[in-house]
Amino acid sequence: MKDAHRSGCPINLTLEILGDRWSLIILRDMMFGNRRHFRELLTKSEEGIASNILADRLRRLVDEGLISKADDPSHKQKALYSLTEMGIALVPVFAMMGAWGRRFLPVTEDLSIRAELLEDGGPEMWDAFMEELRAIHMGSPPPARSVFGELQAAYAATVARGVKSTAPA
Secondary structure: OOOOOOOOOHHHHHHHHHOOHHHHHHHHHHHHHOOOOHHHHHHOOOOOOOHHHHHHHHHHHHHHOOEEEEEOOOOOOOEEEEEOHHHHOOHHHHHHHHHHHHHHOOOOHHHHHHHHHHHHHHHHHHHHHHHHHHHHHHOOOOOOOOHHHHHHHHHHHHHHOOOOOOOOO
């Protein structure tokens, strides 16, 4: 992965790492769903990734330094995936992608509520979320504010109101 690149353009280099659909979905699920085990990433995603593709993308994301892989202390046969600083630094990118998608695409309320909150919260909320992700994934001290909790509560409230997703299963 880190060998020959098509060019030194920052957009090209970013696309060489993140330019496939599944890498972004995996990072999204780790970031916003706190999915950190292979089985969770495989079975709890709306998009339904195949196990061989998931294994390949996880390996690539580890190789590129966006996530790390360690033995899970609670289960000897499981690996625990964590976002690295490089992966956490994508929060503003995800926030802007969500804002763009909400503006131009036929999103559903239940699956876009977190994007709406991040857009409305702006850089202050993004920074707080990144601080919390560092605590969750890298072991830094937990912050007073739980943006993750706020995002999950908004999603749960939307689902409880009976808003149904029209996204494919």
